[in-house]
Amino acid sequence: MSTTAFGDFLRFYRSRIPLTQEELAERTGLSMRAISDMERGRTLTPQFRTVQLLVGGLGLEGEEAAEFTALARAGRISAAEDKPEVPAVVAAAVASFTLPPVLVELTGRNTERTVLDGFASEADASSRLQIAVIHGAPGAGKTALAIDAGHRLGARFADGCVFLDLRGTEAEPVTPDRAAHRLLRSFGVDDRQIPDDPDDKLALYHSLLRERTVLLVLDSAANEAQVRPLLASSPGTLVLVTSRKTLTGLDARHRLALGLLPLDRSVELLRVVTGPRRLAAEPEAATRVAELCGGMPLALLIAGNRLASRPQWTIAHLADQLEDEGRRLSVLRAGDLRVRAAFEISYHQLSPGAATLFRRLALVPGPDTSADVAAVLTSFGEEALDELADASLLGISETPGRYTLHDLLRVFARERLELDEDPADVREVTSRLRHWLLTTATQAARLFDHDNPVQDKESAGRWLAMELENWRGALRSAVTEGEHDRVLELAQAMHWYSDMHGIGELWREVFRAGASAARHLGHPRDTAEQLNYLSWALYALCGQPHEALAVHEEAAAVPADDILTEAWTWYYGSAIRRRLGQADQAVRLGRQSVALFEQAGYLIGENLALSLLGLMLHTAGELGEAVEVQRRSVAQHRGAGGDEQLLSMLLIRLATSLAAAGQVPESLDLLDEAESLFLRHGTTAGVARVRHNRGLVLMDAGRLVEAREQLVSALGEARLSDHRVEIMARLAELADAAGETGKARELRVRALAECDRYDTPAVRGTAAKLTVALSH
Incomplete structure (x- = not known):
């Protein structure tokens, strides 16, 4: 470092920390006047003891301490009246040294680094001030990213980088007046040259900023009002503002929402903090810890520090501690770093309405929520949701109108719910939310009932899909609470909706709960009905025909005393027998089903049973009769003006039999019609x-x-249990025909892995063929 006046260096080192003269006086035991005289050059020969106190108070070590002492000894100090302007080299040094050090290597933020590089490049080429806001949840690593940017990008700006902590999360954030004062000192302005009047101070700051090209990092901003006075037109300058709030009122050229780290990057951050050998010894436990930290850098840093400071611990031990939700936030602390404390700061800054909503969001069963759900929880409406999102306590979902709550924030919200609300109120809100979800889901599902056709089912289907985890969670809660009527009502409503939506595990759970509720209520017909639906989920979606057969036989043994229920029992039994390779029994049961539906005069059931009987006949090799009964099914359904999506299913079955009978053009025409109907309804x-x-x-x-084009398109959305296996096996054959042996092998390996999920004779036969093909 080049030599200059002792007072200049004293001011420089003090500003670097930064400290006011008063704060340095308190730290060293010297008087504020003595420090002021030395900085202004009034004291020409400071005492050795005074210099040592300053060295300690300023935290100087090594060469800096030696040079500072030498400057004092040489007495090279200028008088205050003749003090020259701070040399450019010193001003640049002041700016660069205001940055805090990088304590932990920034990990997992390469994409964000690249984005910030682009911001800096754009600032360099722009004729106007560039402002970038980095916002995110507490603990997301906003400050760490900004400090990293300062160290990496500061040299690209002619006057370096200036860093200022605005302390926006503290009870008393830095005022714009105080911030301007500190920034002026960073620019090398002497305290005695800084006006006392706030407006004059800001005017001086603006004039100096316009003359400089800097990377200005304003960390932890409280709000827009704190930041706006610190902005000025300065071509080439980039202002990085970090905040927990989104600062939507700020006219920012760029915005960077700092999300959570994906699992692989979370593990990498743990590795950086803890050490590679430690993680290599327990990779699965390390992954568990990363998952339980939810991708939050602060939580990962704390977890890594706890492991690093406790070499006797296994990573599995820490993971076991974190598994307990009641202890998780207490475990995530290391020294003065605490996840709970970071959350509490934002929580206590909320309005009463937003705080209430935040707490009660812990009651929402699923990972995301909507304004409708929030309205059930509180009377504060969307305004409270917006406040939580602006405070980064809620994330914005990729689905418009929906909000996400991080796992650790959910744990914190539950803690605050227990601390801040009356248990009776919590029970009332919990029941209200559960009942609203169940009632709304039941009403939406009933719109898909083919007995009561409704033309517009789009909004109902969208709600059921978006709120799936929430109404499913409400169902589980209702089962636990013994609300059998509500459980059965929902399960009954889901019958037709389940035909084209949802996965096997969902419907296995729903209809099993429905059957149990019906038993508890003593309703034999409803019990048999729900068991029939459960058997369908097991054979059609879950690939478990043997389990489905057991449930079917249980349904058949229930004395329902109802023709329609019996007809449905043989309908599902026929399909199960076909899956088990029992074609003759499948045809017999199918004929019984058709006869019973005819007897009951239920045309929808009759048409479905005829169509299914055709499928059974097709499987048994009776193509002529198969086509005949399926044509009858389609004709009757068209004549009655039946549901279009149900018609589509009948058309697919008929088309399949027609193709097998050699009538390919008509088969393709019917498939085209079926597709157009499904597309019309977004199915x-x-x-x-x-x-x-x-x-x-x-x-x-x-x-x-x-x-090949059709099968590739179908693969991603194939829903029935054995269809994915068949599609991949056929695509492998097509790849062989195209000479793509590597692709064919990959498809067969994937298909064979899929076979393990399903236990049917057809799938076992396919698996055997795949194994033979892979062995060649």
């Missing part, structure tokens, strides 16, 4: 089923390129 699972069947028809007709 992606139905579209996938059409394309799956069209691919098979085209493949058998030798139109391989078209077949």
